[in-house]
Amino acid sequence: MRHIAIYGKGGIGKSTLSSNLTAAIAEQGLTVMQIGCDPKADSTKNLTGGRKIASVLSLAEQYGIAKLELEQVVVQGFNNVYCVEAGGPEPGIGCAGRGVISVMDCLKELDVFNELKIDVVLYDVLGDVVCGGFAVPLRNGYADQVYEVTSGEMMALYAANNIARALNRFGQRGPVRLGGLICNQRNAFMEREAVESLARSLGTQVAAFVPRDNVVQECEMQGKTVIEGAPDSAQANVYRSVARTILSNERYSVPTPLTDDEFEELLVRVKAEGLAA
Amino acid sequence: MTPAIEERMGLFSELVEAVEADLVRIREGLDMHQFCAYWGAHEIFGYIDGAVCVVHGTSGCMSNRRFLLPFGGADKCHLEPQYTTAFSEHDVIFGGERKLAEAIALVQERHNPKLIAVITNCCADIIGDDVGGVVRGMEKDGQRIVWLHTGGFTGKSYRKGTEEAFNALARLMAEAPPKQVVPGTINLFPRRWVWGENQQREAAEGIRMLEKLGLKVNSILRKGIPYEEFLDLRTAEANVSQCFFWSMELFEQMSRHFGTKQIKASNPVGLTSSLAWMEATARTMGIDYDFDNDPEVAELKELRERVRARVGRGRKAVVWTQTGEKLVGLVKFARDLGLDPVAVGVDPAIVRDKMGMFRKELNDGFDVPLYLSSYVEEIKGFVDSLDDPVVICNEDYFPGRVVFRHRYNGQQTYGLEGARSMYGEFLHALDNRRSRYSFLREAV
Numbered sequence: 001m002r003h004i005a006i007y008g009k010g011g012i013g014k015s016t017l018s019s020n021l022t023a024a025i026a027e028q029g030l031t032v033m034q035i036g037c038d039p040k041a042d043s044t045k046n047l048t049g050g051r052k053i054a055s056v057l058s059l060a061e062q063y064g065i066a067k068l069e070l071e072q073v074v075v076q077g078f079n080n081v082y083c084v085e086a087g088g089p090e091p092g093i094g095c096a097g098r099g100v101i102s103v104m105d106c107l108k109e110l111d112v113f114n115e116l117k118i119d120v121v122l123y124d125v126l127g128d129v130v131c132g133g134f135a136v137p138l139r140n141g142y143a144d145q146v147y148e149v150t151s152g153e154m155m156a157l158y159a160a161n162n163i164a165r166a167l168n169r170f171g172q173r174g175p176v177r178l179g180g181l182i183c184n185q186r187n188a189f190m191e192r193e194a195v196e197s198l199a200r201s202l203g204t205q206v207a208a209f210v211p212r213d214n215v216v217q218e219c220e221m222q223g224k225t226v227i228e229g230a231p232d233s234a235q236a237n238v239y240r241s242v243a244r245t246i247l248s249n250e251r252y253s254v255p256t257p258l259t260d261d262e263f264e265e266l267l268v269r270v271k272a273e274g275l276a277a
Numbered sequence: 278m279t280p281a282i283e284e285r286m287g288l289f290s291e292l293v294e295a296v297e298a299d300l301v302r303i304r305e306g307l308d309m310h311q312f313c314a315y316w317g318a319h320e321i322f323g324y325i326d327g328a329v330c331v332v333h334g335t336s337g338c339m340s341n342r343r344f345l346l347p348f349g350g351a352d353k354c355h356l357e358p359q360y361t362t363a364f365s366e367h368d369v370i371f372g373g374e375r376k377l378a379e380a381i382a383l384v385q386e387r388h389n390p391k392l393i394a395v396i397t398n399c400c401a402d403i404i405g406d407d408v409g410g411v412v413r414g415m416e417k418d419g420q421r422i423v424w425l426h427t428g429g430f431t432g433k434s435y436r437k438g439t440e441e442a443f444n445a446l447a448r449l450m451a452e453a454p455p456k457q458v459v460p461g462t463i464n465l466f467p468r469r470w471v472w473g474e475n476q477q478r479e480a481a482e483g484i485r486m487l488e489k490l491g492l493k494v495n496s497i498l499r500k501g502i503p504y505e506e507f508l509d510l511r512t513a514e515a516n517v518s519q520c521f522f523w524s525m526e527l528f529e530q531m532s533r534h535f536g537t538k539q540i541k542a543s544n545p546v547g548l549t550s551s552l553a554w555m556e557a558t559a560r561t562m563g564i565d566y567d568f569d570n571d572p573e574v575a576e577l578k579e580l581r582e583r584v585r586a587r588v589g590r591g592r593k594a595v596v597w598t599q600t601g602e603k604l605v606g607l608v609k610f611a612r613d614l615g616l617d618p619v620a621v622g623v624d625p626a627i628v629r630d631k632m633g634m635f636r637k638e639l640n641d642g643f644d645v646p647l648y649l650s651s652y653v654e655e656i657k658g659f660v661d662s663l664d665d666p667v668v669i670c671n672e673d674y675f676p677g678r679v680v681f682r683h684r685y686n687g688q689q690t691y692g693l694e695g696a697r698s699m700y701g702e703f704l705h706a707l708d709n710r711r712s713r714y715s716f717l718r719e720a721v
Contacts, residue, residue: 057370065366094372095404102366 001113003121004179004246005137008149009159010127013184015043016216017149017242018124022047023227024236024243026079030119033074033112034081037103037137038126039088039096047077050223055087056103065102070110078228082116096126097133104136120247128159129166138170145179145252147207150198152183152191154267157198161263164202164255171254178255179246180207187212190274197270201262202255208242211235278662282648285655289620290644293635296628303625313429315398317438320469321446322394327504329358329390333377333408334398334428336363358388364400373401377411385417391504392449394442395424402428421449434630440526446507447530453508458535462495463487463562464510466518468691475687482692483519486551490559490566498524511535517558519545519691522602522634538562541637544606547613548577548696577696584700585615587707593666594618596645597656601631605638607669608645610699616667621648621656667707681706 006021008014015036022034022044036043041055053075059068077083086103088096107113113121123137137143146167150160160181170176183195183206192209199206219229226236258266278286295301315338322330332339339361360383362368362376377395384393395408408424416422423445427438465487467480484494495513496506510516511531518524521543528539542557544550552568559566568574594616596607604620611618628635648659653674660668660675668680681703689698 061367061371089371093374093406094368094370096370098366098404099370102370 001118001121002145002247003123003137003143005123005125005143005146006149007125007129007146007163008127008184009156012149012151012156012159013210014149015124016046016220017182017184017210017239018122019044019046020225020227020236020239021243021246022081022122023078023225024240025120025122025247026081027227027240028243028247031117032081032120032122033116033118034083034122034124035107035137036083036085036124037100037134038086038124039091039099040126041085041087043124044075044077044083044085046220046223046225046228047081047083048075048223049077053083053085055085056106057087057089057099060102060106065106068106068110070112070115073106073110074112074116078225082112082118084112095133097131100125100133101136104140104142128162135166135170138166138176139174141174144175145177145246145249147179147182147246149182149184150195151186152188152194153186156186157194157267158263160198161202161257164257167255168257177252178202178204179249179252180205182207182242183209185209185212190270193274194267194270197266198258201258201266203253204255205251207245207249208238210238210242213238282659282662285649285659287647287649288644289623289635289647290639292623292625292647292649293628293632293639296625297632297636301625303629312435314425314427314431314433314435314438314441315396315429317435317440318394318396318425318427318442319438321439321442322392322396323357324498324500324502325392325446325504325507326501327390328392328394329360329384329388331377331380331384331393331395332359332361332398333373333380333395333406334362334364334401336361338398358384358390360384362401369400369404372404372406374406374408374411377406377408378415381412381415381422385415385420389417389420391420393420393422394445395422396427396442397425399428399430402426403430423449436523436630439523443524443527444530447527447534450508450511450531451534456509456512458514458537459493459495459512460514461491461562462493462513463515463517463558464496464498464513465494466498466516466520466524468519469523471686475689478689478694479519479691482689482694483517485694486545486555486692487517487558489571490555490562490564492558492562492564511537514538515540515558515561517554518543519554520602522631522637525633544602544609545691546606546695547610547699548574548581548693549613550606550609551692551696554692573693577693577700580697580700581613584703587704588614588616588667590615591617593663595648595656595660595663595666595668595670596620597622597668597670597672599624599627601627601634605634605643608643611667611669614703618669619646619648619659621659622651623647623649624651677710679707679710 006014006018022032026032034044042052045052056073059072075083086100088099123143125137126134129135148160148163150156167178181195181199196206213235215230215233215235216226219226222229230236322328360380362373362380364373412422412424425441465483467483487494496510515538516528517540521541531537532539538561540558540561542554545554594611596618598604608618668675668678671682689695
């Protein structure tokens with residue numbers, strides 16, 4: 001069983017990428033589960049016809065977390081993929097990080113991965129690693145492979161470097177490793193070079209470049225992944241290719257994050273090279 | 278004295294100054310006596326009859342209250358209403374604000390108290406519940422609601438909790454309709470953390486000492502003081518305390534708001550300190566009292582001379598106690614008996630927490646030699662290096678030695694009657710060394 005976590009800056013396209021990867025992996029005949037670790041609880045929406053499923057925490061509020069059954073917390077979506085949403089509190093109240101911990105404990109208690117004979121678990125985790133709760137997929141024996149979604153924009157790269165800090169810490173204590181960066185292209189200035197340069201500095205690779213394509217939005221409007229909504233499109237093939245890359249990847253590392261000053265220098269250098277060219 | 282011991286010797290003032298200048302690396306969490314701000318605030322609000330405490334957070338902190346004697350239930354059935362929002366994991370994740378509003382509404386419905394005090398424990402503070410936001414607007418007519426963030430994880434100590442609670446109460450006093458100050462009246466803040474008959478004796482002795490000076494006691498801060506009476510503390514001309522440092526914040530606030538005089542003497546342990554306490558009170562209140570012609574004072578002086586003769590002048594005393602005021606009080610008591618005290622086991626964390634008190638004492642001329650170690654083996658070694666010292670402490674670490682282990686909680690300690698009790702107990706200790714073989718005493 002493989003546990004793969006997808007981290008990245010908020011709004012970078014983690015959920016879109018995750019759900020397309022989930023669908024693409026399922027196409028290969030593997031049993032896949034996607035776990036959305038975000039209070040918004042919309043990570044798996046495009047796998048379930050555009051409708052948000054009930055989150056574990058919303059169910060827990062109704063029934064009590066100790067009384068939840070596997071059938072309540074797991075919903076089957078497109079191509080029989082399993083979908084789970086952690087959920088969480090309203091913005092500005094409570095502790096969403098503790099919610100993630102609580103949901104992971106619940107899934108463990110229900111033994112969902114073994115019960116459902118899952119081959120691949122994909123964790124789609126909220127934005128930056130803001131507190132210990134959102135780092136749970138990186139520890140406690142959950143995800144051992146991590147991919148960071150970024151673009152060539154500064155704040156996305158900054159978040160990627162920040163997440164690498166958490167991975168550096170947990171990588172020294174346990175088996176979690178960085179499999180690479182995935183560039184969700186925004187067509188930023190010197191995008192490819194900036195992402196490649198950061199990957200080199202972190203001691204990792206760029207696992208994939210995902211081009212920007214309007215078909216993604218068109219499919220989302222229908223509540224579908226591209227794999228489902230436009231299976232013959234070039235973009236669908238990109239996702240299939242990324243899925244194959246991830247499943248066959250053998251290059252993992254404990255990243256070596258940059259200091260803030262080093263990070264600034266890297267960006268200035270890449271930009272200068274771009275302007276000179 | 279060996280070089281190793283001499284190396285650890287210094288003056289208490291040096292330690293205070295080093296802590297003040299932030300030159301001492303202090304390990305946190307070593308002070309077993311301090312609890313946290315939650316407990317300090319809980320103690321203060323727990324004094325007031327007609328106040329209901331709502332503990333916002335997990336239930337354990339409040340449950341423990343029952344089992345800690347100073348917080349209630351030591352000598353009588355504990356019937357004060359206590360409420361907690363009893364956080365579950367669900368409340369941590371989703372926030373406990375709604376539950377808090379429900380708890381306050383329930384308290385209003387069941388008790389309609391004059392004062393509701395909401396205090397938080399760590400859980401609620403860590404997740405950042407907006408306690409003030411919930412509480413605002415929930416007050417009913419004739420009712421006040423105060424709230425404090427008292428989670429101990431922030432480093433707020435027990436002392437800080439008492440200060441914040443006193444501050445909140447002082448604000449309520451200031452907001453209440455004004456009242457006239459009655460000249461010649463005084464509030465007594467008696468010894469705390471005692472209970473039962475001894476509590477009554479200590480308070481009665483405080484009253485007696487004040488009445489000896491011709492003063493009228495306006496009010497006594499005690500468990501069960503009605504809320505209105507608490508507010509009316511401001512009608513007294515002055516405040517005096519048997520544990521000044523504990524009540525200092527309220528004294529300061531009352532001085533600022535109402536001009537209430539504050540008597541800054543504390544810990545009347547032994548005749549010297551008791552007389553100093555009375556003299557400071559008389560001076561502040563403009564009373565001329567002839568202590569030299571007081572037969573009770575004369576009698577106690579005679580008794581003290583007998584103890585001094587029995588002790589032997591200039592004999593070393595090792596004073597080991599964990600709390601600040603008691604340390605100062607016992608060092609003064611040792612000197613009262615003609616002993617030459619050395620303080621041991623002083624925790625720099627306490628010095629930092631109670632800096633205000635220690636600074637005041639140093640400014641008033643207090644100092645004492647100090648042997649700096651917190652390890653019982655080293656302190657034993659220090660005691661062994663002295664020629665038959667008297668050990669003043671509250672633990673049985675020194676078999677075969679003369680140990681004055683006064684039963685502070687169960688025995689009268691403060692004031693003239695307290696001095697009499699202490700001298701009697703001291704004579705008893707001199708004649709009964711600690712057994713090497715058991716906790717029982719044996720005759721020499």
